[in-house]
Amino acid sequence: MTSHPEFNERTTGTEVASVFADQIRGKTILITGISPKGIGASTALAFASQSPALLILASRTKSKLEAVAEQIRTKFPSCHTNTRIELVSLDLSSQSSIRQAVTDITRLLIGGNKLDILINNAAINTTTRQTTPDDGLGLELTFGTNHIGTFLFTNLLLRNNLLSPPPPPPARIITVSSAGHRLSPMRFSDYNFSHPEKEVPAEEDYLKPLPGAFAKCTEDGYNGMVTYGQSKTANILFTLYLQKRLKGRRRGVGAYSLHPGTIETELGRDQDPEVKQEFHKIEAYWKSLDEGCATTMVAALDPALDETKGLYLVDCQISDPHPHAQDEVAAERLWKLSEEIVGEKFTLEDF
Structure with missing residues (x-):
């Protein structure tokens, strides 16, 4: 259970930041996927409201990073003196960019x-x-970006010993997933969806x-909603593996995943009108950007999560992902597959 059961779908990130101000003040926070019209920006603004020491914003597009940094400095003039803001170029589809x-x-x-806090928000x-641009593997772009990119980025940060050790509060790794994970489990036998009509195991x-x-689908059988669903399942399985290997260890690193809600952001800018209409049919309440973060x-800041077995949050409360995203065997299998794809082994026991 979280420490604030009254938080719900209409709670804003700014409100959560105010409640947990002591968990933010003076901390070092890294957020990926920064865009002025996305929840990466609203997440950064919420953190900035409570004077972290260092806020690192990472994204593919320099102009978007600069625009969000200016939003922060305009809204919170104290950031000029209390908070150092740094901008980092990061394209999660490119392994060279990640490194x-x-x-x-x-x-x-x-x-x-x-x-102190890593927010894997980019997607x-x-x-x-x-396909991904520079790895020579021809990875399907959504899986290659949303999961493989996040996997490599997080593990390299861990390997470089860049996450805060104890004493408490422990560092946290937050990976933004989606209710869309319910659309597809991990398709291990064809994770690139190279053969969409291929017969695969039922699971x-x-x-x-x-x-x-x-x-x-497109003419070649590609379905972007299904590939997105697989990548979001991968985000939760990745978090599950991190939890089992890191939580409670000497480093004290916590890991959580979440569904932010249904929000109008640039993530859906390429969707056709029919798909957007479908979202409106199944989701009655659309969150603002501040509500969306x-x-x-909560996942990043609530101390009560350290005492729970929570893996996944929805509307600021602990929830259960689909069973296919809670499978420890699948989580370990995905970890090994991800290591094969990036060409490196990551042994969390060493961190």
């Missing part, structure tokens, strides 16, 4: 500074088949029938 970003972040943390949702098959416009803030 360079970790090098840049390591330089920013010289002098023994560590990350994409494509409508056509695309790997996506939800059938898909509701309404969610069933729309509230569950992220």
Whole structure:
């Protein structure tokens, strides 16, 4: 149970930050996926409201990073003196960009500074088949960005010893997932969806029938909602593996995942009108950007989570993901597959 059962879908991230101000003040926080019209920006603004020592904003587009940094400085003039804001270029679809970003972040943390909170917020949702640009593997872009990119980025930060050790409160790794994870388990036998109509084991098959416009595919059989669903399941399984290996260990690192809610952001900018209409059919309440970051803030800040077995949060409270996202065997299998894809082994017991 969280420490504030009164928090709900209409709670704002700014409200959560105010309640947990002592968990933010003076801390070092890294947020990926920063865009002026996304929940990465609202998350950054919520944290900035309570004077963290260092706020590192990471994204693919320099102009978007600069725009959000200016939003923060305009809304919270005290950030000019109380909070250091640093901007880092990060494209999670590119393994070379990820490695360079970790090098840049390591330089920013010289002098023994560590990350207290890592928010893995960045994600994409494509409508056509695309592949990652520079790894030579031809990874399906959504899986390659939303999971593999996040997997590599997080593990390199851990390997470089950049997350804060005890004493409490322990560092936290927060990975933003989605209720869309229910659309598809991990499709281990064809995670690139190279053969959409291929017969796969029942436990790997996506939800059938898909509701309404969610069933729309391109001519080559690609379905962006299904591939997005798989990537969001991967986010939760990744978090589950981190929990089992890190929580309670000497480093004291906590890991949680969440569904932020249904929010109008740039994530859905490429969706056609029929898919957008389908979302309006199934979701009555659409959150503001500030409401959309509230569950992220609870996951990152609520001390009560350290005493629970919670893995996944919805509307600021602990919830249960779909059973296919709670499977420890699948979580370990995904970890090994991810290591194979990035070409490196990551043994969390060493961190």
